Amino acid sequence: xxxxxxxxxxxxxxxxxxxxxxxxxxxxxxxxxxxxxxxxxxxxxxxxxxxxxxxxxxxxxxxxxxxxxxxxxxxxxxxxxxxxxxxxxxxxxxxxxxxxxxxxxx
Amino acid sequence: xxxxxxxxxxxxxxxxxxxxxxxxxxxxxxxxxxxxxxxxxxxxxxxxxxxxxxxxxxxxxxxxxxxxxxxxxxxxxxxxxxxxxxxxxxxxxxxxxxxxxxxxxxxxxxxxxxxxxxxxxxxxxxxxxxxxxxxxxxxxxxxxxxxxxxxxxxxxxxxxxxxxxxxxxxxxxxxxxxxxxxxxxxxxxxxxxxxxxxxxxxxxxxxxxxxxxxxxxxxxxxxxxxxxxxxxxxxxxxxxxxxxxxx
Numbered sequence: 001x002x003x004x005x006x007x008x009x010x011x012x013x014x015x016x017x018x019x020x021x022x023x024x025x026x027x028x029x030x031x032x033x034x035x036x037x038x039x040x041x042x043x044x045x046x047x048x049x050x051x052x053x054x055x056x057x058x059x060x061x062x063x064x065x066x067x068x069x070x071x072x073x074x075x076x077x078x079x080x081x082x083x084x085x086x087x088x089x090x091x092x093x094x095x096x097x098x099x100x101x102x103x104x105x106x
Numbered sequence: 107x108x109x110x111x112x113x114x115x116x117x118x119x120x121x122x123x124x125x126x127x128x129x130x131x132x133x134x135x136x137x138x139x140x141x142x143x144x145x146x147x148x149x150x151x152x153x154x155x156x157x158x159x160x161x162x163x164x165x166x167x168x169x170x171x172x173x174x175x176x177x178x179x180x181x182x183x184x185x186x187x188x189x190x191x192x193x194x195x196x197x198x199x200x201x202x203x204x205x206x207x208x209x210x211x212x213x214x215x216x217x218x219x220x221x222x223x224x225x226x227x228x229x230x231x232x233x234x235x236x237x238x239x240x241x242x243x244x245x246x247x248x249x250x251x252x253x254x255x256x257x258x259x260x261x262x263x264x265x266x267x268x269x270x271x272x273x274x275x276x277x278x279x280x281x282x283x284x285x286x287x288x289x290x291x292x293x294x295x296x297x298x299x300x301x302x303x304x305x306x307x308x309x310x311x312x313x314x315x316x317x318x319x320x321x322x323x324x325x326x327x328x329x330x331x332x333x334x335x336x337x338x339x340x341x342x343x344x345x346x347x348x349x350x351x352x353x
Contacts, residue, residue, distance in 0.1 A: 007141065007142060010141045011138055011142075014134060014137045014138055018130050018133065018134040021133075022126070022127065022130050025126050026126065026127075051150075058150075058152035058153060058156075060151055060152045060155075061152065061170070061171045062155070062176070064171075065168055065171040065172045065176060068168070068172065068241075068243045069179050069183045069243075071243070072243060073183060075187075075324065076189070076191075076327065077190070079190050079327035080193045082330065083193065083194040083198050083330065084197065086197075087197050087198070
């Protein structure tokens, strides 16, 4: 087994994926979960680009194209997740206000 | 009693996170083992892409993959972006924000200087995409950045533009792509199968429209809520707010 620079990139990608997964599981806050998913996505992109490099003789453009597409998709999914998280926060705020009101009147 | 329960709860949670950390470490070890001993990497599809490059209409291999061989990826991705904007606008309706704070003259002149430069770089990247690194996504990202800058500086330019422009342009990207795809099917029999003679011009036009739609969609996603509405929709929202207020 020869340890090449490609392995360093690949292992870094895997490490980022695992760090993101840990954040997704262990953090309770929604914003941290969204950030964790983004870190996971970065790890996957790095891994894909490493695969594209292959043996270094002929670079495979298909994973490159997939990463470009993936970046745009991850931006839109992040935006949707943030909008949902904002909605959750609004509703929690509303519920708190209602509770406070009920307590004040009762 | 309650204190004891909460201590037990905390202990259980700590044990749970420890267990998940151990499992994640094992997963990493397994994946790293697979990565290091995975045998010789294959050359992938590089040779097939090179062999068909002269039929694709462009010289850049990545652009050829994105807009010719696997153009349906890009088509679906345009729709994903469009769907993202629709969902964000549905979830977060227009709210009149508090009046914009006055921006400094340095920021204002920086914006005036940077916006034309960013549009120029975006256009260059779009053009460069046909024979080197670049293309619709990169150009779209630069244009999106320009939009974000305009939003942050609350530029008066945003209020000058007609209000139908933003939804119209965001819809135009995926729709135009779909029209081209179906048009290619009607003329040649294959969905998204361009003819060899017209491929180059079709790809450049498609990329220009897609870059504009991507840039506007990214800026709209950054804003995070629906833009100011037309008068009739605004009146409806006002009525709804009033009803809610009465309840």
